Amino acid sequence: MVKFGDDISENLHQQVFSFSHQLLKQSFNGINNVHPGYNSVLVTFDKNIYRDAALAKIQQFWNEFPEQKQEKYNTVEIPVLYGAKYGPDLDRVCEYTGLSSGAVIKRHTAVNYLVYFIGFSPGFPYIGGMDETLATPRLDTPRKQVPLGSVGVANNQTGIYPIESPGGWNLIGRTPLPIFDINDPENSLVNIGDKLHFRSISKDEFDRMKGK
Amino acid sequence: MGISILRAGLQDTVQDLGRNGYAHLGISSSGAADAFSLRIGNLLVGNYGNAAGIEVTLVGGKYKFTADTFIALSGSEFQADLNGVSFPFHRGKYVQKDEILTIGPTQNGARCYLAVRGGIDVPDLLSAKTTHVVSGLGGYKGRSLQKGDTLSIGNLEEVTQVIVIKVKLEIKRNIIRINNGLQSKWFDGNSWSSFTNNTYFVSESSSRMGIRLSGESINSTRGHEIITEGIPLGAIQIPGGGQPIISFVEHQTTGGYPKIANVINSDLCKVGQLKPGDQIQFQSVSLEEAETLKFEQEAFIKSLKNNHA
Numbered sequence: 001m002v003k004f005g006d007d008i009s010e011n012l013h014q015q016v017f018s019f020s021h022q023l024l025k026q027s028f029n030g031i032n033n034v035h036p037g038y039n040s041v042l043v044t045f046d047k048n049i050y051r052d053a054a055l056a057k058i059q060q061f062w063n064e065f066p067e068q069k070q071e072k073y074n075t076v077e078i079p080v081l082y083g084a085k086y087g088p089d090l091d092r093v094c095e096y097t098g099l100s101s102g103a104v105i106k107r108h109t110a111v112n113y114l115v116y117f118i119g120f121s122p123g124f125p126y127i128g129g130m131d132e133t134l135a136t137p138r139l140d141t142p143r144k145q146v147p148l149g150s151v152g153v154a155n156n157q158t159g160i161y162p163i164e165s166p167g168g169w170n171l172i173g174r175t176p177l178p179i180f181d182i183n184d185p186e187n188s189l190v191n192i193g194d195k196l197h198f199r200s201i202s203k204d205e206f207d208r209m210k211g212k
Numbered sequence: 213m214g215i216s217i218l219r220a221g222l223q224d225t226v227q228d229l230g231r232n233g234y235a236h237l238g239i240s241s242s243g244a245a246d247a248f249s250l251r252i253g254n255l256l257v258g259n260y261g262n263a264a265g266i267e268v269t270l271v272g273g274k275y276k277f278t279a280d281t282f283i284a285l286s287g288s289e290f291q292a293d294l295n296g297v298s299f300p301f302h303r304g305k306y307v308q309k310d311e312i313l314t315i316g317p318t319q320n321g322a323r324c325y326l327a328v329r330g331g332i333d334v335p336d337l338l339s340a341k342t343t344h345v346v347s348g349l350g351g352y353k354g355r356s357l358q359k360g361d362t363l364s365i366g367n368l369e370e371v372t373q374v375i376v377i378k379v380k381l382e383i384k385r386n387i388i389r390i391n392n393g394l395q396s397k398w399f400d401g402n403s404w405s406s407f408t409n410n411t412y413f414v415s416e417s418s419s420r421m422g423i424r425l426s427g428e429s430i431n432s433t434r435g436h437e438i439i440t441e442g443i444p445l446g447a448i449q450i451p452g453g454g455q456p457i458i459s460f461v462e463h464q465t466t467g468g469y470p471k472i473a474n475v476i477n478s479d480l481c482k483v484g485q486l487k488p489g490d491q492i493q494f495q496s497v498s499l500e501e502a503e504t505l506k507f508e509q510e511a512f513i514k515s516l517k518n519n520h521a
Binding site: 001006007008020024031032033034035036037038039040041042044046047048050051117118119120121122123124126162163165180182183185186188192 | 232233234235236237238239241337338344346347348349394439440441442443444445464465466467477499503506510
């Protein structure tokens, strides 16, 4: 585990992004997996690699790691159809925050978010930057099946469900675009380090984009 | 040629040694829960290292061979018969077209492996054949096998000599050896002694994703949440309730619970054999000892490769 700091910040994220990106590009023999987090990168090795050799490799990579190197940030727009059956918990978020649905959508679409890393389950983006006035606790009982592309809020986080899965987030809308491609996951729509924003779309636009 | 599933077991899945290299995209490796036993099975039928077999959990099903096939069963011993005649474990055998292998309940640990010469052939997903059941990815249609499925067998030219095993293979799973975890210092001496001096029961809600344990509660002195970070295979997490969870082959790639310990590499195969109701105890070993045990296990597998039939 390589630790860059103890809190969550864009500065630490840049180091995590750059370190994990460079390490994955090197693809040393013997590395099994690289897990970026908010302020750390976990690297796991094949069982045939000696512990000392693994540590030495990471130490050497760290020493040569160009800390100043700025990774390229992509900007991604996520179109979202808010409310109704696509966002069945929008009312719950309104109730909890005391905001109108228009205000929730306005605040959710007003921000530039940062994708800190992809983790937890396949393609799931950890997105930071949500307007804290939208914070709403998770559902008491998680749904057994959340539709693909659902956009949700849980406490002070917002997220997108990249595959159909169980989940306890408040669903406020849905995107027609696939954010994760299991057959070509390195070229998914949403990646670590992306600057992301949501745009409110109509049912017609949703159907048109979905149909494509 | 292939295998028809006449009746599926409780959870039969196609497994190889895992899909490494995609944790940064949220995809954990998956792979055989007891990779050691799958490797033994592959050696018995002369497959090279990473061929896929069928992982059978707790209770097996009925499997009909649509051509003459060379097969072996490995892992925990289950009741098994071929057309009514008892079928041995850890021995490669020819089965004929239309013969039916029935695998009943386990007599020991949680899993056995059905290895076939040539390997089970399913389309590769990201260069691997393992099923990630929780995410519905890979293997045969991303799921456990069902009645009516037919599996193909792979290339019979990509095989080698079969081996015979002369020693008794048994995986004892009551003692699980561990190293310190990333947050081992979040737990004081008292917590550590209750963690290693008490026994834990394997809970019913365990899966390939995680083994849930019940027993003495373990409490961290620094709370139950960390800033989300990577989780390695075998990490023992302590969530708010204080009941340990061993992250297993289909684990979440990142998480926010403190990790008191990590199962050592050579004992991951034991974790794959844990079944609900089992009683286990954790035993701390040094990093050096863990490494020695890991290489001893590799040396043992290597030594088997010379026992040609």
